[in-house]
Amino acid sequence: MNRIIIILTMAFSLFGCNKKEKVDNLTFQQYVASGNYSETKKQLSYGIDPNNIINNGVTPLMTASLNDQVEIIELLYQYKADINAQSEKGWTAVLYAAENGNLKSLKKLTELGANINLTLTGGENAVIQACFRNHPECAKFLIDSGAKIGIPTEIGLTELIVASDLGNLELVKMLYDKFDNVNSINKYGETALIRASLRGHREVTEFLIQKGADKNIKDQSGKNAIDWANENEHFEIKRILNE
Structure with a gap:
């Protein structure tokens, strides 16, 4: 009897430890986020869903893009991850890469055929996200790759307004060359110049x-660019606007 128990124990130790066990979605995405290529590949080979979701629709590919894990982006794509999947709020791998300034991931996603024009539910595209977070290299890459710009969001934001608000002259110049309305206004009546x-x-x-x-355009509060410069004591700018 004892001999049978010993044999069964040995069999379990030899074969049971090799059991292919899939981890939960969160653990898998932690592997992805940290760039753990071997564990990510192992789990994919075990059959874990490459499009599993956490946090209201975040996929492993989005997590990889957020963390600039280019090799894992390629791996997930090989296992049929949906490169254009969107979360409940509209986030995509491209949007995450652009917002976080992850140019390498952005290039890889584009190379793999990702749609660079998908937007958040409020209409913000990847170029706006790159501008908002002050990543001119990502914005330039997207524009050079054919991204559509100049389409206002739900609150009337355009790439030019956002870049002007941040004060990034390089971005402003780049966008001006592609944008045909320097006086576009947002929901609050603000122009790029006002911001x-x-x-x-x-x-x-x-x-x-x-x-x-146009320095005379007034926003919904009745103030123009000169008024705002004066109110915030930007007297050099007020002088420029009054010339």
Whole structure:
């Protein structure tokens, strides 16, 4: 009897430890986030869903893009991960890469055929996300790759307004060359010039004026760019606007 028990124990130790066990979705995505290639590949080979979700629709590919794990992006794609999957709020792998300035991931996703024009539920595209987080290299790559710009979000934001609010002259110049309405307004009546003047961005203000921005446009509060510059004590900008 004891001999049978010993044999069964040995059999379990030899074969039971090799049992192919899939982890839960969160653990798998932690492997992805940390760049643990071997564990990620092992779990995929065990049959874990490459499109499993956590946190209201976040897929492993989105997690890899958020954390700039390029090799894992390729691996997931090989296992048929949906490169254009969207979360409940509209997030995609491309949007996550753009917002976080992960240019390597953005390039890889584009190379694999990802749609760079999908938007969040509010209409924000990857270029706007890159502009908002001040990642000009990602914005430029997207624009050069054919991203559509100039389509206002639900609250009227455009890439030019966002870049002007941040004061990134390089981005503003880049977007001006692609955008045909320097005086577009958002939901609150604000233009790129108003946002630049309010924030105190002198170089952006000068550039927009040179390109024909209308300094007399008033927002919903009844204030124009000069009013905002004066209210925030940006007196050099007020001088430029009054010339």
